[in-house]
Each structure stands twice: as structure tokens, then as C-alpha cells.
Amino acid sequence: MNDGTAPPRRIRNIAELARLAGVSAGTVSRALANSSLVNTETRETIQALARLHGFRPNQMAKRLRVKETKVIGIVVPLGHERRQHLSDPFFMAILGHLADALTENGYDIMLSRVIPDAEDWLERIVDSGMLDGVLLIGQSNQFEAIERVAAWYRPMVVWGSHRPGQVHCTVGVDNRVGGRLAGECLIGAGRRRLAFLGDTAAPELSERYLGLCDAASAAGLAPPIKLETHLASDIMAEEIAGHIERIGAEVDGIAAASDLIAMHAVRALADRGLAVPGQISVTGFDDLPLAEQTIPRLTTISQNITAGARAMVDVLFERIAGTAAASVEMAPTLIRRDTA
Amino acid sequence: MNDGTAPPRRIRNIAELARLAGVSAGTVSRALANSSLVNTETRETIQALARLHGFRPNQMAKRLRVKETKVIGIVVPLGHERRQHLSDPFFMAILGHLADALTENGYDIMLSRVIPDAEDWLERIVDSGMLDGVLLIGQSNQFEAIERVAAWYRPMVVWGSHRPGQVHCTVGVDNRVGGRLAGECLIGAGRRRLAFLGDTAAPELSERYLGLCDAASAAGLAPPIKLETHLASDIMAEEIAGHIERIGAEVDGIAAASDLIAMHAVRALADRGLAVPGQISVTGFDDLPLAEQTIPRLTTISQNITAGARAMVDVLFERIAGTAAASVEMAPTLIRRDTA
DNA sequence: GCAGATACAACAATCGATTGCAATAGCCTT
DNA sequence: AAGGCTATTGCAATCGATTGTTGTATCTGC
Numbered sequence: 167m168n169d170g171t172a173p174p175r176r177i178r179n180i181a182e183l184a185r186l187a188g189v190s191a192g193t194v195s196r197a198l199a200n201s202s203l204v205n206t207e208t209r210e211t212i213q214a215l216a217r218l219h220g221f222r223p224n225q226m227a228k229r230l231r232v233k234e235t236k237v238i239g240i241v242v243p244l245g246h247e248r249r250q251h252l253s254d255p256f257f258m259a260i261l262g263h264l265a266d267a268l269t270e271n272g273y274d275i276m277l278s279r280v281i282p283d284a285e286d287w288l289e290r291i292v293d294s295g296m297l298d299g300v301l302l303i304g305q306s307n308q309f310e311a312i313e314r315v316a317a318w319y320r321p322m323v324v325w326g327s328h329r330p331g332q333v334h335c336t337v338g339v340d341n342r343v344g345g346r347l348a349g350e351c352l353i354g355a356g357r358r359r360l361a362f363l364g365d366t367a368a369p370e371l372s373e374r375y376l377g378l379c380d381a382a383s384a385a386g387l388a389p390p391i392k393l394e395t396h397l398a399s400d401i402m403a404e405e406i407a408g409h410i411e412r413i414g415a416e417v418d419g420i421a422a423a424s425d426l427i428a429m430h431a432v433r434a435l436a437d438r439g440l441a442v443p444g445q446i447s448v449t450g451f452d453d454l455p456l457a458e459q460t461i462p463r464l465t466t467i468s469q470n471i472t473a474g475a476r477a478m479v480d481v482l483f484e485r486i487a488g489t490a491a492a493s494v495e496m497a498p499t500l501i502r503r504d505t506a
Numbered sequence: 507m508n509d510g511t512a513p514p515r516r517i518r519n520i521a522e523l524a525r526l527a528g529v530s531a532g533t534v535s536r537a538l539a540n541s542s543l544v545n546t547e548t549r550e551t552i553q554a555l556a557r558l559h560g561f562r563p564n565q566m567a568k569r570l571r572v573k574e575t576k577v578i579g580i581v582v583p584l585g586h587e588r589r590q591h592l593s594d595p596f597f598m599a600i601l602g603h604l605a606d607a608l609t610e611n612g613y614d615i616m617l618s619r620v621i622p623d624a625e626d627w628l629e630r631i632v633d634s635g636m637l638d639g640v641l642l643i644g645q646s647n648q649f650e651a652i653e654r655v656a657a658w659y660r661p662m663v664v665w666g667s668h669r670p671g672q673v674h675c676t677v678g679v680d681n682r683v684g685g686r687l688a689g690e691c692l693i694g695a696g697r698r699r700l701a702f703l704g705d706t707a708a709p710e711l712s713e714r715y716l717g718l719c720d721a722a723s724a725a726g727l728a729p730p731i732k733l734e735t736h737l738a739s740d741i742m743a744e745e746i747a748g749h750i751e752r753i754g755a756e757v758d759g760i761a762a763a764s765d766l767i768a769m770h771a772v773r774a775l776a777d778r779g780l781a782v783p784g785q786i787s788v789t790g791f792d793d794l795p796l797a798e799q800t801i802p803r804l805t806t807i808s809q810n811i812t813a814g815a816r817a818m819v820d821v822l823f824e825r826i827a828g829t830a831a832a833s834v835e836m837a838p839t840l841i842r843r844d845t846a
Numbered sequence: 847g848c849a850g851a852t853a854c855a856a857c858a859a860t861c862g863a864t865t866g867c868a869a870t871a872g873c874c875t876t
Numbered sequence: 877a878a879g880g881c882t883a884t885t886g887c888a889a890t891c892g893a894t895t896g897t898t899g900t901a902t903c904t905g906c
Contacts, residue, residue: 176658178892179891179892179893180892180893180894181892181893189855189856190855190856190857191856191892191893191894192855192856192857192858192893192894192895193854193855193856195893195894195895196855196894196895199894203853203854203855204854204855205853205854205855208854208855220626220629220633222629222630222633222634222635223635223892223893224570224634224635224891224892224893225634225635225636225893226566226569226570226575226635226636226891226892226893227570227635227861227891227892227893227894228892228893228894229566229861229893230564230566230567230570230860230861230862230863230891230892230893231860231861231892231893231894231895232861232893232894232895233861235566237616240617255595255598257598258595258597258598258601261598262619265617265619266619269618269619274616274617274618274636275616275617275618276577276614276615276616276617277580277605277614277615277616277617278609278614278615279602279605279606279609286560289560289562290562293560293562294562294564294565295562295563295564295565295566295567295862296565296566296614318516400795403798403799429796429799429800430799432801433799433800433801436801455740456769456796458743459743459769459770459773460769460773460800460801461772461773461776461800461801461802462801518862519861519862519863520862520863520864521862521863529885529886530885530886530887531862531863531864531886532863532864532865532885532886532887532888533884533885533886534863535863535864535865536864536865536885539864543883543884543885544884544885545883545884545885548884548885563862563863564861564862564863565863566861566862566863567861567862567863567864567891568862568863568864569863569891570861570862570863570890570891570892570893571862571863571864571865571890571891572863572864572865572891573891635892
């Protein structure tokens, strides 16, 4: 009655609309699905009626019936990190790309940040009946749990490291090579006393450390110091500051486990009057868009997040379709900028 | 037969488990829900059986039946931005906090990044039957669409500006005051030729610009120049560089619409040999964790994202419960650091 | 004018759980 | 011993759609 458009009375289900249209529920369902089984005329009548009342079929019911939810779970396990780091820029970057790719293909996204305390956390997610597939961002320290589930659940792809013989399907860069690249860069810049800044509980990060060791030993240097750092950004800052304070002049080259850590390190070094790259060189890891905008610009190892996200989605779809698509391992590259 | 634990034969639904346990489906349902209606002994038998077979009831079916999905939609409308900016650090920061608060309360999160081309994009989300409530991050240029839906859909809370008389419920800072604070800071630093760097299509950002104008006119200055900038980070960089190139010496104070924009601006200024804050002052907006880690540290307007996210969730729950909770407007504060 | 094909729509089963109600058995009370 | 409780469990309806099967006009060709 308001502006020509008729009563905004809300319709709650197909049955009601069917009654209104004088047909059966089945016919309405087919009409809304644009099935050619229903007469063009009635089809249009019904669609018009639906539009008029702003009716949209309940997705929950539909999905229950057709056993396809069109929802993909994106899960971030925070095993070695009680504190949230959903706001970690790397995660955000990859999430953005995943969201793009999934949305394009008509899938919705269910986001879970999980603190794996319940032991069967992954089973619970995978088995909820709400998801057609799962993308795991990072292995954290949950390698076992992931393997266990991967043994019977196919549509799952994990961002992280690939260990020979593992069951679950991963997409990621060769972290060991990445670590080596960082080391070679530092050594090439004349640095001899190296340190690794990060948390080695996660396999990805531990591989990077090993790569750094490879480079050091190839150059005949002592194994790099390991400086543990949590990933939650608030404590990270002071932890890093503490490390820098402590190791000060003992170290002249820092390979950070991520760009974010590298940024904090550069900041902390500046606070203590240590010039980067004048006195100390620093490398990051990830090559986030941000890395190019800092002062000084970060020298870093590129993960090609865009391609990685795309690969994860492609592989996932293949697995949903039934193909047993294999893991993807990409080559990291060194991006040389200002800090090393 | 593998290690003492019995056959891993998978059970697909409650009926199957019921047959196995020799009881009816209803009893199994109650047993798994730990209802006191079922005998303690049988209850435990059933639970043990479920555990043994790794059975977990289908959530889709449950949720259809009880008409409560325990899922909240977090939606980012990209009306004035075709390109994705899910990776925008501000969005990521608030998403992290929202995820915490929702997960704590037993809710799952459905993430949608929407390009509102379909006209009824929001109706479609809200009406899908998949969500108990919706959190909208930013109004973009979709004020009308949001108002239209808010007229009949209660459990929705929007991060953004509150215009007098609007229907939909918002949580956010007073952006106009924030803009004024930025302006006053720049003027207090002796700057007289101001510019606003950002996209004024979104109401939040436009308010910030107006606040900046307030400050300028109060100080008897000419209205600040408006420099339009897209929010997608890849084009943002060159756009900002272009602006800086063009306006160079004409401007001595820049109020950026966000911390990210401010960072890019500082970077672009450095590239052109303009010292910050020596020759030009810059302010950001948001006070992301990052703002403290850049070199030089960003002077910025704080949004208190933590409190904001918490407030959004609180208000949303009240609205889900039926209370008509009102909008929340927080006061922004100036965080004085190095850039202005 | 009739067999057979065609087009359309109604009927009813199904997806997998939840839950009000009815039924049964065992126990207590008087 | 009969009536009344209580503790358990089974039965069946329900949530809201989808879809295979069946039924009935209408139409075609001969």
C-alpha cells in the first residue's frame, strides 16, 4: 500500500508461496529453480510472486536435502599460540585471495580460528556436515592431527610444508630453500654472525631455520642462533626488543621468520641506534604488499601468495570432484630491497 | 583390529547408531545431548559407541530443526571498490577481535566479501536461513540498501558512521570529531595548507573529511584539498605517488583516511626527498598495531578496535535476544607519535 | 475416433536430526 | 490388590526444501 508495490507480508517457506500461487510445493521449487518441467507461464507467475514478497528459499533445508553445502571452511590452527593472530598480515593476505577464488566459484566461507585443545578439533570441523571442504592455513604444531584426519577425509588442503611420505595434501613454498636463500643473501652482504628470529614449533618455520643453517654451514659459518618469538603481535614487539637488547653486537645478520617479525626487528634496531642495513642486515619472509612500503624497504623471500591461494583452491576443487590431486610445492625467490 | 580399538566403520546418521545400540533414534539424540531423560547407563553406552565410531551428528539437520544456526555472518561490502581489500589491515584487525568474541560464545563465522552489484545483495545474505545475525564491516556506499534491510531485520550491527535518524544500528567512532582532531594536530604543528587523502564515497571517510574542514575553518584556513584514493592496495600505492608528485610543495599537512594510506604517503614522500615530519606532517586514522612499528611512527587517530569489536558483538547478541539495543558511538583520540 | 506421445503438475519420499506425547514397566502407597 | 507415580523409551510429527514417480489432460497422426 506504500508505493504501489503490494503488501510486504513475509512468506516463510515454499509451502506458503505454493498455497498463494495455487500450486504444489514441488512446482514452486522447480519454478524457482527455473526448471523447464514447469510451464513457462506458471513459472513466471511464481517467480513474480516470489519477487514481490521477497521470498528466498531456505538454504539450510536445501543443503540438507542435496547434501552439498557450498561452504568451504578456512581454518587457522593456533596450536603453538594461545593468543589470537588472526590479524597476522600474512594470514590476511592469503585469506583475501582465497575469498576471491571461492566466491567466484559460488562457495561461501566459514572461518574458524581454532585453539586445538580438544584433541579431535579437526574431526569436529570436518565432520560437522556443514562443509564441502576445508582449507587449513598453516600446520602449526598439529601435524599428527592433520595426518589422522587426512587418512579418511579427502577434500582438505593445507598451506604449509611438505614432508616426504605425508598423507595430507599441502600447497606451499619450499621453506628450506627459502631459508637458504635468506642465509645466502645475508652472507653475500658480508654478514658472518647470523640469527634466526621466529618460533620453530611450526614445521614451516623450522624448515626455514634449517635452510638458514644449510647456508651457514656451506659458507663455513657457525650455526645461526635461534631466537624464539611468539607470533601474537603485542608480545612479539617486546620479545623482539628483548632479543635485540641482549644480542646487540653479537649478531650482524638476522633472518626473520616473517615480514612482520622483520618489521618489528628493524624498528627495535632503530630504537637502539643500530642502522639497517648499515650495521646489521635483516631479511623477511612472505613478501607481503607491506614489505615494499616500509622504510627501509624489506629484503625478503617471496611466497607468491596469489598463486599459492589459487593453487589451494584449484587442488581443493579437484579433490572435491574426486581426483586425488597431489601437493604443490612452489619455489621461493629472493626479493632484494633495502634491508639486506 | 589395528590397535585394540575396534572397527573404524563409519556411521552416517543417528538412525544407524540407534540400530547398533538397539534403541530408537530419539533416545540416541537425547543421549548425545546428555539429557537426563535417558537412563544413565544407556546414555553412557550410547556415548561410548558414538565415540568409538567417531560419530558426530549432522549440524545442518540439527540447525534446520531447531531453527538456530549458531552462525554469524561477517560481511564486507565493497561498493565503491571493485577490487578486493579483504586484506586491508584495519579489516583484518577488527575481524580478529570479532572472531575471538564470537568463537568464545560458541558461534561460527561465515565470511562474505560482497561486491554489491545485485541490488538485493544484503537481502540475499540475511534471508539465506543460514545466519542468526549479521555484522557489517563498513557502510561503503550502500547506506540505502542497509537501511532498507534494517527496517525489518533486527539482528544486524554495522561498523561505521551514525547519521541522525537512521534505522540501522551502528558501532563506531565519531568520525567527524576524529577528522577534526587530525586537523587540529596538523594546524598545531604549524601546517596551513592541508589535504585529505582518501575516498570520500563511504560515509565514514566523508565524515572524516568534514571534520578536517571544521578544523581548517575554525583556524581561518582554506578548505583542505581532497585527494581521491582507492583502497585496493596495489593501485593505492601508485595513486598516492601520483598525488604527491602533483601537489608536492603546495601542501604541508596531509590527513590520511587510514593508517595504511598514511604509510603509503610517508613512503611516497620519502621517495621524493620530502622529510616527514620535517617538511610535511602526516596523520593516519585507525591506530593499527602497525602504526607503532613504522619508521617514523605514525601519528594517528585511535579507533579502539578492540572495544569496538566487543561492542558490536554485545549489541548483536542483545538484538538476537530481542532487545532493541541502540547504536554505540565512541570517542576517537589523538595518538601523537612522530609523523605530525 | 483411437492409440500413443507429450506436457504439466500433484504426490510422497527423503535429507538427518529434535522433541512433544504416548506407552510401558516397575515401584510405592494404602 | 488396585490405583497412582516415576523413570525410561518408542513413536511420529516437524524443520523446509528437492526430486523420482505417478496421474491426467491435451495433442498428434493415421
